[in-house]
Amino acid sequence: MTINQEDDVKNDQQLHKEKMQKQKERVDAQIAKNSIERGVAILMTGNGKGKTSSAFGMVFRALGYGQKVGIVQFIKGAQESGEVNFINDHCPNADIFQMGTGFTWNTQDKAADIHASEETWKVAAKMLADASYDLVVLDELTYMIGYKYLDRSMIIDAISQRPIEQSVVVTGRGGGRELREVMDTVSDVKNIKHGYKAGIKARRGVDC
């Protein structure tokens, strides 16, 4: 390395350090400003892959701190899933309840679906009123609102009146403006492409 090249490396290192120092100041300022300590309400919505798996990632995050978790899955339960297998086998600190009917296009029975969703909601409402749960996951709840199987205001009231230390994660496409408003964090998972559309079979351990 020539002396000039050494200077270039030093300049690059120094510029990097200065840039990062400024970024650190911005990040630290935001952290210092954040003073509210309470449970958060998160909505994972949109048409892309990753909504339910994200909710379950947070489940394991919570379990890793010894927290208690409640999970209610609307629609799901008719098919096997790896994350539910794992929870049933290894996670006594997580309570899981599944509506178990499967997709509406499989049941094809609106009255039975409405009845099942109401029974499932009773379990969810109980968890949302129970401060012993640190985290409650309501997987695919948005569809119950979209299909008008469950009353939107009843759901929004239960979420907004939950214990202050409790976090909640709701997943599913849609859900509407009122639901988004009551949530602290909303991520819209957009489908850019999906292997399924390219002819790849759903894969155990990734898709189900």
Next chain:
Amino acid sequence: MTINQEDDVKNDQQLHKEKMQKQKERVDAQIAKNSIERGVAILMTGNGKGKTSSAFGMVFRALGYGQKVGIVQFIKGAQESGEVNFINDHCPNADIFQMGTGFTWNTQDKAADIHASEETWKVAAKMLADASYDLVVLDELTYMIGYKYLDRSMIIDAISQRPIEQSVVVTGRGGGRELREVMDTVSDVKNIKHGYKAGIKARRGVDC
């Protein structure tokens, strides 16, 4: 209920059944068409919350089927996280390696960051060449490409030449067009809103 009202309910039920029957035909046709059975490559990108937690949701999905999982976390490891606690305590079937340097704005040392990323990549490359791993997670890998700490083609080659049965999940903002092209499934997690910006402190069990 009058006879007319009963008719309305029946019509509604019948219409629902017919609509769902058609949807079932569409879904079944796509399932029948999908004949390719192999591991999938998934990219969780975008500026919203849920990318890393989604990858870890898939980790537990895979572990629920008794699969073997490799996890490499770029950047991360300087701070505690619930999902890593959980894996270290409960998941002998998952191998985890963390770069451990923390964010670039904390290290402020470009040469050391590049060295750490190269050492971390060696672990990732070994997993991507080892067919005993059913799933490999490369958390925050995209930033190594964005910062030019690691060579883009080297990464793309390793992902595309991995064992055919192995799935891989890459997370992080950006990553570029070439990376997206080699992935089967790409989800862009868009930030609609984040509690952090509203002054809520990062929450154990949800955010970290």
